[in-house]
Amino acid sequence: METIYTDLLSIGAGLAGERVAVEAAMAGFDTICLSIVPPRRSHSSAAQGGMQASLGNCAMGAGDNPDVHFQDTVKGSDWGCDQEVARMFAETAPIAVREMAFWGIPWNRVVPGKSTYYKGGKQFEKVEAKEKEGLITARDFGGTAKWRTCYTSDGTGHTLLYTMDNKAVETGVKVHDRVEAISLIHDGETCMGAVARCMKTGKLRVYLAKATLIATGGYGRIYRETTNAVINDGSGAIIALDTGIVPIGNPEAIQFHPTGIVPTHILVTEGCRGDGGTLLDVNEQRFMHEYEPTKAELASRDVVSRWMTHHIRQGKGVPSPYGYHLWLDIRHLGEQHIKTKLREVEEICNNFLGVDPITQLIPVRPAQHYTMAGVRTNKDGAAYGLKGLFSAGEAACWDMHGFNRLGGNSLAETIVAGRIVGIKLVEFLKGYEVKFNTEAIKDSVEKDKERIERLIGCKDGKENVYAVRNAMQDELMDKVGIFRNGKDLQSAVDNLQVIYERSKKVGLKSNGIGASPELSLAIKIQGMLRLALCVAHGACVRTESRGCHAREDFPERNDRDWLKRTLATWKEGDTLPTLNYEPVTKLMELPPGDRGYGSTKIIS
Amino acid sequence: MTRRLTFNIFRYNPQDPTSVPHTDTYALEEAERMTLYIALTKIREEQDSSLIFDFCCRAGICGACAMVINGRPGLACKTLTKDLPDEITLMPLPVFKLVGDLSVDTGTWFRAMNEKVESWVHSSKKMDPTVQEERMDNALAEEIYELERCVECGCCVAACGTANMRPDFLGATALNRIARFIMDPRDERTEKEYFEIVGTDEGIFGCMGLLACEDVCPKQLPLQDQLGILRRKMGWTAVKQLFGLAK
Amino acid sequence: MAIDTTIYVRPQSGISAYLDWLQMLTGAGLILFMWSHMILVASVNLGVGAMNTLAKFFEDYYMAQVGGPMIGITFLLHFALAARKVPFRTEQQSTIWKHSKMLHHKDTWLWMVQAVTAMIILIMGAIHMWTVLTDLPITAQKSAARIQGGFWLVFYLILLPMVELHVGIGFYRIAVKWGFIKRKTRHGFDGFENILTMIFIAIGLITIVRFMLIKV
Ligand SMILES: Cc1cc2nc3c(=O)[nH]c(=O)nc-3n(C[C@H](O)[C@H](O)[C@H](O)COP(=O)(O)OP(=O)(O)OC[C@H]3O[C@@H](n4cnc5c(N)ncnc54)[C@H](O)[C@@H]3O)c2cc1C
Numbered sequence A: 001m002e003t004i005y006t007d008l009l010s011i012g013a014g015l016a017g018e019r020v021a022v023e024a025a026m027a028g029f030d031t032i033c034l035s036i037v038p039p040r041r042s043h044s045s046a047a048q049g050g051m052q053a054s055l056g057n058c059a060m061g062a063g064d065n066p067d068v069h070f071q072d073t074v075k076g077s078d079w080g081c082d083q084e085v086a087r088m089f090a091e092t093a094p095i096a097v098r099e100m101a102f103w104g105i106p107w108n109r110v111v112p113g114k115s116t117y118y119k120g121g122k123q124f125e126k127v128e129a130k131e132k133e134g135l136i137t138a139r140d141f142g143g144t145a146k147w148r149t150c151y152t153s154d155g156t157g158h159t160l161l162y163t164m165d166n167k168a169v170e171t172g173v174k175v176h177d178r179v180e181a182i183s184l185i186h187d188g189e190t191c192m193g194a195v196a197r198c199m200k201t202g203k204l205r206v207y208l209a210k211a212t213l214i215a216t217g218g219y220g221r222i223y224r225e226t227t228n229a230v231i232n233d234g235s236g237a238i239i240a241l242d243t244g245i246v247p248i249g250n251p252e253a254i255q256f257h258p259t260g261i262v263p264t265h266i267l268v269t270e271g272c273r274g275d276g277g278t279l280l281d282v283n284e285q286r287f288m289h290e291y292e293p294t295k296a297e298l299a300s301r302d303v304v305s306r307w308m309t310h311h312i313r314q315g316k317g318v319p320s321p322y323g324y325h326l327w328l329d330i331r332h333l334g335e336q337h338i339k340t341k342l343r344e345v346e347e348i349c350n351n352f353l354g355v356d357p358i359t360q361l362i363p364v365r366p367a368q369h370y371t372m373a374g375v376r377t378n379k380d381g382a383a384y385g386l387k388g389l390f391s392a393g394e395a396a397c398w399d400m401h402g403f404n405r406l407g408g409n410s411l412a413e414t415i416v417a418g419r420i421v422g423i424k425l426v427e428f429l430k431g432y433e434v435k436f437n438t439e440a441i442k443d444s445v446e447k448d449k450e451r452i453e454r455l456i457g458c459k460d461g462k463e464n465v466y467a468v469r470n471a472m473q474d475e476l477m478d479k480v481g482i483f484r485n486g487k488d489l490q491s492a493v494d495n496l497q498v499i500y501e502r503s504k505k506v507g508l509k510s511n512g513i514g515a516s517p518e519l520s521l522a523i524k525i526q527g528m529l530r531l532a533l534c535v536a537h538g539a540c541v542r543t544e545s546r547g548c549h550a551r552e553d554f555p556e557r558n559d560r561d562w563l564k565r566t567l568a569t570w571k572e573g574d575t576l577p578t579l580n581y582e583p584v585t586k587l588m589e590l591p592p593g594d595r596g597y598g599s600t601k602i603i604s
Numbered sequence B: 001m002t003r004r005l006t007f008n009i010f011r012y013n014p015q016d017p018t019s020v021p022h023t024d025t026y027a028l029e030e031a032e033r034m035t036l037y038i039a040l041t042k043i044r045e046e047q048d049s050s051l052i053f054d055f056c057c058r059a060g061i062c063g064a065c066a067m068v069i070n071g072r073p074g075l076a077c078k079t080l081t082k083d084l085p086d087e088i089t090l091m092p093l094p095v096f097k098l099v100g101d102l103s104v105d106t107g108t109w110f111r112a113m114n115e116k117v118e119s120w121v122h123s124s125k126k127m128d129p130t131v132q133e134e135r136m137d138n139a140l141a142e143e144i145y146e147l148e149r150c151v152e153c154g155c156c157v158a159a160c161g162t163a164n165m166r167p168d169f170l171g172a173t174a175l176n177r178i179a180r181f182i183m184d185p186r187d188e189r190t191e192k193e194y195f196e197i198v199g200t201d202e203g204i205f206g207c208m209g210l211l212a213c214e215d216v217c218p219k220q221l222p223l224q225d226q227l228g229i230l231r232r233k234m235g236w237t238a239v240k241q242l243f244g245l246a247k
Numbered sequence C: 001m002a003i004d005t006t007i008y009v010r011p012q013s014g015i016s017a018y019l020d021w022l023q024m025l026t027g028a029g030l031i032l033f034m035w036s037h038m039i040l041v042a043s044v045n046l047g048v049g050a051m052n053t054l055a056k057f058f059e060d061y062y063m064a065q066v067g068g069p070m071i072g073i074t075f076l077l078h079f080a081l082a083a084r085k086v087p088f089r090t091e092q093q094s095t096i097w098k099h100s101k102m103l104h105h106k107d108t109w110l111w112m113v114q115a116v117t118a119m120i121i122l123i124m125g126a127i128h129m130w131t132v133l134t135d136l137p138i139t140a141q142k143s144a145a146r147i148q149g150g151f152w153l154v155f156y157l158i159l160l161p162m163v164e165l166h167v168g169i170g171f172y173r174i175a176v177k178w179g180f181i182k183r184k185t186r187h188g189f190d191g192f193e194n195i196l197t198m199i200f201i202a203i204g205l206i207t208i209v210r211f212m213l214i215k216v
């Protein structure tokens, strides 16, 4: 079998993976990134809105600084984050943005003089200062005290990823695309790399590395309705969970986005609301200001998502063949604004709905959007439990987002964490030697080979992999969604356990030769169910509401009993994850308080 | 009212010795707002699980799903079936190496392209994290972004007769990329250095002005205009070189 | 894989650029020539005397004797330069042919037309030039006699549209390749170019008819 040695193996070539890889490559280490798709197609490219950094250049961001950003982040997390990490993050974000500018991002810049903007459907005026001309500007995004979201029109993720990959090419980072890691190689103490399947040829390959990084992004595809790319099915989290040692942090912390278009759930950016777009109900009337008088449409996304669902439940949804939805209205922003500042949105509506947002309303409803959950690491990005294993980006629970991440904070996380973890990883690599345990390697490979043979040969049954996956997605969407309650959650756990048993009987219909997409899914279907069970079980046990974990039966945030982070591991042979807990943060710089939005009661 | 769609799909799995290139036909009931992403996914999940094709963002952003749709290269995820006739023929992109059925290896091609045009800002400066960023005019930033919108889908390459005939031709996407860096004041490369890369028959002088690139680009990049500007620029550089004036 | 960077060698700096300049300039030169040629030949419509005077004028100043071979050389040079782009290997030919059929794309087809007409022009143009230039001086009567002979009538009926198509498309292509036509103006220019080509073909046909009517 082909075996490849390297210093750093990054599983994932999105923003986070490549940022870490670039740091290692610049320090002279041999670096390989694996990716399911060519690196520039990673889901980071889909982020449109922008990323947060407290540069304070634009008029509406005047006076901004890392302190304010830190506070917004902690409040946003509903005090579920690690405050040390959040502090580090807020301090580093401006540097990371400038670094990306240096590397080539065409950030939008301050244009001095008067201009108008919309908030809650009303027009306001602002004046940009002459002395700030040409500095990186920012726009408004939900849940922040200042305008802090740096952007490039509406292709921020795209330009970030392209610039990052340019840097990767420049620094000689090797990328093996269409290669999917299917298990980690470890001996219970040290991680030595991964077994991967080439998605061009179907062949297995062994990657041995001094350090392995999981930067595989989010896993929205365990839900039926999600804004995530079709490749975001959690394989990174799965291989970590499969070690039985490395925990998934806060698996129940899943965020929903208010404006996925119906029926495909492609996201239209929060920038729409930031720029003054409004939400309308079946009577084409605004409603958000009734629930959130000050912030209205600009309240944080979990709050907006929740009120949207609530409003639909009140019978105010618009009926359609795809179920009830609401309207997003950006018509009043005008053709000029929509065609320049919101061009991607215009394209999306025209291309995927046949709707012209300049003259028509956009059908939207909330969809799964972001996984705050992820591979639990310390503040240096080192995963709990295995030496030589790291994680960064959306795949990680580093944990600056706690129970809700703010819009624009995740792109920022990828390059900030990438930078910080990269530096720490380089320190780790310097002078570190690993003994590759041949037994453990052989073990892993044999297991994976056998797994695949059994699937192709239908040795355990002929269960259809797509049917199993769909059943799982329905269960999560309907019962582990935005509003949760004990009864539904328990039923979800029970049903998922049944589906988990089915997943063990999956067998291929096709021959599984070569690129075989069916085999790809079949390999991870059991892992996806374990992951789903972590989410459902974690949510079921957490009897409080925090951030976007909203329990109807426990509406208050309970700092007395639940100011702690869930750590889920999976012992081989079990049918439920093992849940442990740790304090959310060692350093409580900002003591728990009111978020200032959402009407949560707090038990302290 | 609902149509019954017929899909003729190119099939070949190069990894499978028993597979030969052929066309398979599938029938599907059309649904409201159906895109090729929805249709192909349905076919794979309900009719033929061996079908290979690529989707990633399914939102026209990542460039993964380019294929030849009724003769024209385009993004499958942003193609609504209602804009197509009852009979839909799908082929993989030419020029790129076939992975299987409708899936081609664009990753290797584009990485090589990026290496060849040295697709990064060449700067002799060192980044100082403590100082304010260099200023840039917003209009210029937006102009650069306009060219940076390329999603490396490969449609322009697949549609280009020159690229089909000559495997070493760089293609409109690469030429556009160079144009983007020429525009960027942060890149310190000289006229001569750019000329070395694209002032050749593999580069701008290989382009025959067929304009299929311009006409198929799903992101509507201003390829025609940029190719014209680049040819003139490189043409003048060559003339200046003749008189020893090129920088 | 299309680009193999490991075997990539920096080409001789500038060669491609100069050749492209020359290709464009010879093309443009030939266009100018064809327009002058049109004036000479079509002047017969104004009367036999008009054409003869023009022809004599050219000859008296040795334009035909020197200019003729010059045009011949330009013609061959242009051919040599443009031929670099024409697929001669059968494999390439079948690629571009299949490609054009698949794509349904006008500008790609136009190029195919240009390449095919080029081959015809190469042969017929050379024969024509040889015939005319070895039989100086040019007079309307001699031309008329040739055409009325029948063979040359058919010959010109084929060559004329070939040349005009090639010239018309060539003109458009220079403008596109060198950025004189922009995305915004392309569509309008298309139409203009078509009309121009039609007019030239029409004038040519009228001229041929006129030659048929001259008594020899
Ligand atoms: C529609 C949308 C819009 C968004 N908009 C914004 C926004 O405006 N602002 C903001 O801050 N955030 C936004 N986000 C969130 C943000 O984009 C992501 O959190 C972030 O880009 C994740 O980056 P990443 O590098 O961690 O992962 P990704 O970019 O998802 O990269 C994951 C990488 O891992 C690879 N991979 C996965 N599994 C494997 C495996 N098993 N083996 C090998 N490789 C593997 C993939 O191929 C890919 O290269 C948005 C998210 C979505 C879905």
Ligand code: HEM
Pocket (backbone or CB within 6 Å): B207, B208, C020, C023, C024, C025, C026, C027, C028, C030, C031, C034, C075, C078, C079, C082, C083, C085, C086, C114, C115, C118, C119, C121, C122, C125, C163, C166, C167, C169, C170, C171, C173, C174, C177
């Ligand atoms: C009177 C005769 C001719 C005229 C007026 C003429 C004119 C032109 C012009 C203006 C162009 C565009 C140049 C460019 O794109 O740079 C062109 C292109 C071309 N010509 Fe001619 N030409 C003539 C004869 C020929 C002949 C004999 C050939 C024989 C092979 C030929 C082959 C071509 C080809 C293949 C091209 C396309 C080149 C490309 O697209 O890059 N031409 N011609």
Ligand code: HEM
Pocket (backbone or CB within 6 Å): C037, C041, C042, C064, C067, C068, C069, C071, C072, C075, C121, C124, C125, C128, C129, C132, C133, C138, C142, C143, C144, C146, C147, C152, C156, C159, C160, C163, C203, C204, C205, C207, C208
């Ligand atoms: C110096 C070179 C040339 C000279 C002196 C010349 C001269 C003439 C003359 C005298 C005629 C009238 C018919 C005849 O006498 O047979 C004629 C017609 C014609 N020539 Fe040429 N020619 C030259 C080059 C070319 C070239 C290069 C082409 C194209 C490739 C060309 C294409 C034609 C055509 C199509 C006609 C018929 C025109 C019509 O009916 O309007 N000629 N030429």
Ligand code: SF4
Pocket (backbone or CB within 6 Å): B149, B150, B151, B152, B153, B154, B155, B156, B157, B172, B173, B176, B216, B217, B218, B219, B220, B221, B223
């Ligand atoms: S230029 Fe257009 S067609 Fe070509 S790769 Fe880029 S986006 Fe695709």
Ligand code: F3S
Pocket (backbone or CB within 6 Å): B159, B160, B161, B162, B163, B171, B172, B206, B207, B208, B209, B210, B211, B212, B213, B214, B227
């Ligand atoms: S199609 Fe090809 S020949 Fe030039 S104009 Fe576009 S690159």
Ligand code: FES
Pocket (backbone or CB within 6 Å): B054, B055, B056, B057, B058, B059, B060, B061, B062, B063, B064, B065, B066, B075, B076, B077, B078
């Ligand atoms: S799937 Fe990303 S562009 Fe079509």
